[in-house]
Amino acid sequence: MNPFVLLAIAILSEVFGSSMLKASNGFKRAAPSIAVVAGMGLAFYCLSLALKEIPLGTAYAIWSGVGTALTALVGVVVYKEGLNVKKIAGLLLVIGGVVLLKLSTGV
Template sequence: MNPYAFLAIAIISEVFGSSMLKVSNGFRRFFPSIGVVIGMGLAFYCLSISLITIPLGTAYAIWSGIGTALTALVGVIIYKESFNLKKFLGLALIIGGVIILKLAAGYSQ
């Protein structure tokens, strides 16, 4: 399986686990708490598999950057959190940074 597929699974799993943190009520609710453990466990497992091939800095930048952006979008769409110009600019800078790091990694290989 492609290492970037494992990285994508890691990102989606981490976003799921982070989203479950919101509804776990400080780990007081059983099923959302199980969702956190499963999501984060799968995220770190898949991230570790992707690191066999993808350089650490590149993989972590993509994982954390896209994960942050998607988690913020989940907050806005599902949890009705506010979205303003500053949040948009911050997310755009994160995504831009991930793209630049990916391009830089492509030139060094």
């Protein structure tokens, strides 16, 4: 499978798992708690497969940066967390950093 497809699955799984952390209420609710473990487990498995072909620094920067941005957006949309100029600027800086790292590796 294409390593960037695996990385995308890892990112989406991590965002799902992270989003379920809030729903788990401190691991007091069973279904969201199981979803956290499943999402994170799939995320790390797919990330480990992607790392066979993508350099560690590049893969981790993309995984963490895009995951952070998407998780923040889930917070705004699903959990009705606030969105302001500082948050938008921070997300744009994270995404810009990921793009620059990707461009620097030629992968």
